Amino acid sequence: MARALTDADRAGFFRILATADLYLPQVGPPRAGADEARGQTFITGEFAGQTVLPVFTSVEGLAAFSGAYTTTSYTELRQKWPTPQWWLAVNPGYPIDAYLPVEAVEAAARGELEIQTAGEAIVDAMADDPEAASALLDTDEALRAAAARADTAGYVDRLLDARVVVPTARKVADPQEILEEGFPWLMAGVPDAPAIEVFTSAEMFAAAHPDQGPSVTLPFVLLAGVCPQGHALSVNPGIPWGIEVPADQVRSLLLWQPRDGSGEGADR
Numbered sequence: 001m002a003r004a005l006t007d008a009d010r011a012g013f014f015r016i017l018a019t020a021d022l023y024l025p026q027v028g029p030p031r032a033g034a035d036e037a038r039g040q041t042f043i044t045g046e047f048a049g050q051t052v053l054p055v056f057t058s059v060e061g062l063a064a065f066s067g068a069y070t071t072t073s074y075t076e077l078r079q080k081w082p083t084p085q086w087w088l089a090v091n092p093g094y095p096i097d098a099y100l101p102v103e104a105v106e107a108a109a110r111g112e113l114e115i116q117t118a119g120e121a122i123v124d125a126m127a128d129d130p131e132a133a134s135a136l137l138d139t140d141e142a143l144r145a146a147a148a149r150a151d152t153a154g155y156v157d158r159l160l161d162a163r164v165v166v167p168t169a170r171k172v173a174d175p176q177e178i179l180e181e182g183f184p185w186l187m188a189g190v191p192d193a194p195a196i197e198v199f200t201s202a203e204m205f206a207a208a209h210p211d212q213g214p215s216v217t218l219p220f221v222l223l224a225g226v227c228p229q230g231h232a233l234s235v236n237p238g239i240p241w242g243i244e245v246p247a248d249q250v251r252s253l254l255l256w257q258p259r260d261g262s263g264e265g266a267d268r
Helices: 002-006 010-019 074-080 104-109 118-128 130-134 140-148 152-161 175-179 202-208 220-226 251-255
Strands: 022-026 041-043 045-047 050-055 068-072 087-090 098-101 163-167 187-190 193-198 215-219 232-235 243-245 264-267
Touching (some): 010 074, 022 041, 022 050, 045 087, 045 251, 098 104, 118 220, 152 220, 163 193, 193 220, 215 220
Antiparallel strands (some): 022 068, 045 050, 087 098
């Protein structure tokens, strides 16, 4: 799969996906595989307002989200797919990802449909609407209020909807750079526990960086997907209602279940 994308062979990626073993997160203690007789539980999340069912092409990739899993296949998923409105999320939070209607896999495998990665789609949307990309939602007061009432779910819900300011080591001229290996992350924290600083308003950024160094504005959900592995996210550092997202929990934010969602589908 990695080679297919490295060679820009998107159709090849989906042909492999259509026939390979897929790993479906489950609730419970870690177990290698699952007893098929017990059925499967479809654990859903939400990405950019869309309910998705996450699957992974390797056990290693799944480990950041869940210890328990069962093995499935695209054919089995199609047969058991419970809700037409759900999308399939393949390897969420990794460079080799895809978000699409489950039936679209076949068209993509035939080369009839080109599917962008999540990062590519978000960056393209930013480029098409630069004013929206540079605008920040007024989230500070909402986050402060959620923190005051110890409303973790409300805090995360609002954060995931936000556009944030991220300091960089140099000026970023092209938003596409955020998807590239050499992106100029400005590292914070300590060597044993590196972090990326995140600010939810221009005012928060200016207070922490009065020199007004270079920065980039982007959706928080994109940041969670491209943040370097092993780095925490320090949201509004130094502010009483700021938070630190541990490195091992950053990717799981991509499948955060909003407070009004159950997070699970039916057992199958």
